[in-house]
Amino acid sequence: MNTPDVLKKKKLFLLDMDGTIYIENTLFDFTLDFLDYIKSIGGKYIFITNNSSKSVTDYVDKLRRMGIDVDLSNFLTSSQATAVYLNRQFPGKKIYVMGTESLKEEFRKAGIRITDKYEEDIDCFVAGFDTELVYQKLHDASVLLTEGVSFVATNPDLVCPTSFGFIPDCGSMCMMLENATGRKPYYVGKPNPMMIEMAIEKSGFTKEETLVIGDRIYTDVKSGINAGVTTALVLSGETKRADLEASTDKPDFVFEDVGELLELLKS
Numbered sequence: 001m002n003t004p005d006v007l008k009k010k011k012l013f014l015l016d017m018d019g020t021i022y023i024e025n026t027l028f029d030f031t032l033d034f035l036d037y038i039k040s041i042g043g044k045y046i047f048i049t050n051n052s053s054k055s056v057t058d059y060v061d062k063l064r065r066m067g068i069d070v071d072l073s074n075f076l077t078s079s080q081a082t083a084v085y086l087n088r089q090f091p092g093k094k095i096y097v098m099g100t101e102s103l104k105e106e107f108r109k110a111g112i113r114i115t116d117k118y119e120e121d122i123d124c125f126v127a128g129f130d131t132e133l134v135y136q137k138l139h140d141a142s143v144l145l146t147e148g149v150s151f152v153a154t155n156p157d158l159v160c161p162t163s164f165g166f167i168p169d170c171g172s173m174c175m176m177l178e179n180a181t182g183r184k185p186y187y188v189g190k191p192n193p194m195m196i197e198m199a200i201e202k203s204g205f206t207k208e209e210t211l212v213i214g215d216r217i218y219t220d221v222k223s224g225i226n227a228g229v230t231t232a233l234v235l236s237g238e239t240k241r242a243d244l245e246a247s248t249d250k251p252d253f254v255f256e257d258v259g260e261l262l263e264l265l266k267s
């Protein structure tokens with residue numbers, strides 16, 4: 001039953017960022033009050049992002065500049081989740097990375113053997129949201145995928161929002177490679193429930209105590225549904241009411257924004 005009582009029992013809030021707590025560089029008025037409320041009930045907020053072009057430290061800096069109280073434990077990125085996945089599935093293997101320096105650094109820190117040159121003993125090719133992409137990497141990728149190495153990608157997003165519109169994200173880059181080689185990747189980021197499950201595990205809270213909040217149905221809400229966790233959609237970002245009505249995936253709760261959710265939690 002989707003009653004306010006269900007929400008009042010939540011302690012772990014897994015939050016999307018852009019469109020949910022801010023738009024680009026502008027924090028919503030109610031965000032700080034909402035996060036303070038979570039702390040006041042002994043809860044925890046973790047920001048979950050599919051963006052694999054930036055490092056966690058970049059996000060810590062960005063949110064601190066906005067006045068939000070965060071440290072590394074308040075984040076889970078698809079880069080970190082992919083590192084965990086690679087260590088599980090390809091322990092000790094050599095991985096070709098098509099991604100930013102930040103992504104490669106994340107993998108190195110996790111002890112993964114990586115390269116960005118074509119070599120013969122590569123077991124897996126990983127695509128990220130590579131804002132430093134050059135054609136040679138697409139060429140190397142095509143050779144490797146044609147040879148049959150495993151294919152993993154950090155996130156399925158086709159585009160990334162910017163101030164003027166959109167730029168191609170990891171999913172679009174993978175489509176170029178699919179057109180060339182017929183291969184499709186295993187996507188780690190949302191809507192795969194892996195990041196939600198990892199965040200719950202590292203927080204120490206239970207699934208029942210968890211709420212997933214985001215502005216996209218097909219990534220944020222879907223990841224929560226796939227993980228079997230309560231979901232809330234906010235209409236402060238990408239999704240409009242008409243999109244919600246058209247979607248077969250329905251969130252448990254819908255709010256104009258997290259400000260409206262806060263009002264309900266405090267009522």
Ligand SMILES: [Mg+2]
Pocket residue numbers: 016017018019020214215216237
């Ligand atoms: Mg968003």
